[in-house]
Amino acid sequence: MRSAIRKGLKLLIILFLALGIMPINAAAQNATAYTYTLSVDGRWMRTQDAYLAGGILLKDIGMQKPEDIFIDKNRIYVADTGGRRIVVMDRTTGSVEFVGEGLLSSPTGVFADGEGRIFVADSGLEKVALFSPDGDVLRWYERPDSPIFGKTTNFKPRKVLTDKGGNLYIVGEGSFDGIIQLGKKGEFLGYFGVNRTNVSLLEVLQDIFFTEEQKAKLFNRIPKTFHNIAIDNKGMIYSITQSIKGDAVKKHNVSGENILFESGNMMDEENFVDIAVGRYGQIYAVSETGLIYEYDSAGSLIFSFGGRAISTERNGLFTVASGIAVDENDFVYVLDRERGMVQVFYPTAFAGMMHRAVDLFEKGEYSESHRIWQEILRLSGISQIAHDGMGKGYFQAGNYEAAAKHFKIAQNRADYSEAYWEIRNLWLQENLGYILIALVLIRLALRLLGYYDRRYGILTPAKGSIKRVLDSKIVADVLYLKNFIRHPIDSFYYVRKDQKGSVLSATIIYFIALLVFIADYLFRGFLFNFHDARDTSYTYIVLLFFVPCALWVAGNYMVSSINEGEGRLKDVYIATAYSFAPFIMFMPVVIALTYVLTLNERFIIDFLTVIIWVWSGILLFIGLKEIHGYEIRDVVKNIFLSVFFMFIAVLAFSIIYMLWDQGAEFVNSILKEVSYRVA
Template sequence: KYDVDDKKILGEIALDVFKAPSGVFVTEDMEVYVADPGADSVFRISPKGELLETFLKPTEIAFGNTPFKPAKIAVDSKKNMYIIGEGVLNGIIQLSNGGKFLGYFATNKVKLNFVQEMQDLFFTDAQKKNVQSRLPITITNVMVDSENIVYSTTIGSNADNRVAKHNTAGRNVFDASLFAPTDLSDVYVDSRGIIYTSSLNGTIWVYSNDGYFIHAFGGKNPNEAIAGLFSSLDAIAVDANGKIWAADATTSYIQGFEPTAYSILIYDAIDAFNGGEYATSEEKWDAVLKKNQMLRIAHDSLGKIYLYTERYEAAMKHLKISNNKSFYSQAFWEVRNIVIQRHVSTFILALIAIWIFTKLIKRLDKKRGILEPLKRWGSKIKGIKWVDDYLFVFSFFRHPIDSFYDLKKGKRGSYLGSALIGITAFAIFLHSYIGRGFLYSYGPIEDIDFNVVIMSFFGLILLFVTTNYLVTSIKDGTGGFGDIFKMTLYSIGPWILGMLSITILSHLFTYNESFLIEIIHLIAILWTGVNIILGLQEIHNYSTRTAISSVIISAGFMILIAIIVMIVLLMGEQVFDFFEVIIREVIRNATR
């Protein structure tokens, strides 16, 4: 027991019942709970250091044969205990204040990688028994704050709940994409709701009460005891003055860290925001941005403040920087509503003017033929073979069956025309991928792998054409590879139109209209699918049922080939490393 103000040790708790204590929690009335996996017990100790109660393995049937080796512990205001047990995979053990087993809390789910998913898909029951068992990732530590909210940390690269804030049902309310290291060892929450976590590599990570990353500091030095660095950072706590205390399990040192003026400014801004003091919070966040212009939580908080105070355009600016699309949608809806209200009359007058102008031009053209030069020029351009073949794609919107017949007989359409349609489709696909509005964007352009995008688009088309050619070759299809190639590209007109529409509307729609985006996308895909089925019917002389079956079989082969390619790519690096080791070994033996 250490007095942080006087910097004196006030006493020690050294009970004979202790075997290997590894977890400790102090309640508001200064009672001490100690988790001891060596003694298979949890000890409740008075403020004077006297043993009050010992909690052994629960006797309830529901607990069964589960081992009871408490490693970490946290206690809520009702003295209910939350225990991390060694070898327990079902979650946090929850005991009542009398030691009765209440159940498991906040269980981590088993997360399968690609290889394991393929094993589940293709392996027999006998083969599945021989594969390595799939166990959930264990929770490493637990904390209960002054409001009885439970927090936990999890180690592992596949863990979605590395830092978790649990609701009463045990579910994590934080976003799974929360920025956190893979080796978290402890978590602590201060009276403000600021979350502090420690990682085994010696770094301390700090988050807001909403799970926004604020900053991190520290580092690893396994060889020497250097201030600010750790050999193995195992535990962390924060006192009433905001000072962080961090324990090194290897060196047995405890280091203290005073909050900087920058940190205090952030914490004060968070407090003011949570208290609804938006003017004060705005002032403090502005001061924070002068010190760090790219702090995400600062932009996010300012964006929300501007939204709540009806400064919507400023809110959009900051929320876009913080990538908060949900609140950005709300601000954009308000801005769009204001623009519509201001300019609705102008918009209606413009539509009326366009309608009148169109009628006038048609009447003048009927009397004096003022559009004849333009029509002749259009007919001349359309008379060019490759232009007519390119524009032939629009015929498939109105008369798909007749158009596929003309394509099959060679009356219209060509390889060049279909290639130009493919290039157009890729250009619109690429523009849709990188040019959508912020709310519907796929992410920053710099994070997009364009090699994957290009290979995915053209690879998908060529893969379908190839697999369908192979399938229809053994199903008495009369069309050749080239016929399927042309048919496929002339069929994707609805998809091209759908992608173009979605890209344009993504700059105008909020999340409230997202269902319209989904409907357009669905219609475009279904329409294109219908075109492909009609095209296969015509070029192969198939019935509707046979055409549909050929598409389904082709899709199955496409999935199979994609899986094989992915497995080869995943194993390719391992095969390369294997041969590299062999070659190095041969060279080393040859040069001895």
């Protein structure tokens, strides 16, 4: 009897395991679009499936180019733009109702306020409609009559939402001043947030040479308009802006400023169309091509999934996506404008782990979140956000060494700087006494060495060898660099008279400057280094240094020859080399400081770098004045014409390269045609 019971239990266990495992395999096979995240080196990497395509909603009700979707409690609201109505679906019963039929013209945005009232942005009517839960019109919000709003300002609402105080936030078509704010009664409160315009070099020149009136007539400098908005449970406003790479997603504080940690440097898309916020503060954005990005509350990318259905229509892929919404279970609803339906994505256990880890950390439960991050890292390998989460957990636990290690892997320089500051502070507290003792001992050792050298001459042989090396012509000319720091005018005079410097010594100096340039470009400390030596071509760096130098020397000599300059080609070549004296002598100090200082002390690095390059520029200016025998005005003219020559040379090379490339392609196509006909 007992053996029969044991056999029955074994069969039941096997049956339960089979039922528990098989659906997982089937779901993984049904994933139509892979999930990606960022690796530690900033590249896309495939990871565990975070969301799986599930149900399809509202496919058979005939929606025509719907533009917006919103979820409030148990209801789904869709702005059926072409159908001129709002579709309301009950998620429990599946029943569908229509609001605004016969009243709306072109509803492009919909929002429900938690009490069942529905706000609709209608760009066709140029109004915002407020409906009761039963679908009755409560009021219309029309164009504000406030003088501050402006008499000629457009009011074409495309998206709308309200905060807990009942104030309206409206994204208007052509509203360049920001998001329009209206009070409960429709009074104009002002603009919320604004997209800043990046000033290009051309616009800087325009500011110099044109008046304000001329710029207003000739140039169109207006910021990008917001495309969509969302609000979270805390009342924070989020926005989407198209055609702004790295800054498309914004999280606004009460004054409208963007507070996302990754602002300006986010992994995003230029064609994002909608944004939504999850229960843990995670941010979802969808592009017109159906790519769905999920960020944490600070703006770091967690997942990317979805995509465009190119050849066939498949669940999980979209023809043209137009809206996104998230419910209380982290189910993601994406609106397909062309197919007129809503697709639902269900989070997997892996996504749940990620959300749980983020939530625990933000609640201050660092040890618990740390355990989940370890498991996520085991599953996802080299995920950037997993290492970042590990680093934050270690930092809060006071393990700054481990935190810095993970922050460095995750390329999180801001938090690495904080961890490094703590490490440096502790190290100084523990070792400052030893450092002072070591300095005193070194000082005493040097004095003793000097004493015994004066009395017994123990360093005389070494001094003799060093003197013989320093007295050689080539070494002396290279070391003559230091004189340009103290006496630049006299030093350039001696160069002009062939008493100091040579083509060979100048060539050596150029190569020394190249080594310093490579070190500055690739080997600064982690906090101040944004170039990966593994992915950088040394040929590119060498050309980046030598091509401008060569163009400058050639251009300056030719310009000076035309403008009665006294300097020879050799003089320009040597003077330019010696102008690198501050760069060669002091930039290594700056590079060393990048391994010691934190981001809070970045101004020191920036200040010293600017001083070094300005100093080198001043030396070059003095050198041109001395070797050409110019007045100050002539030197300025000479420099301007030399730079113009460099620009023309680069432009001419680009044109020749393009023509040569096209000519080679033309000849290649003719040869292929001839060989084909002969064959």
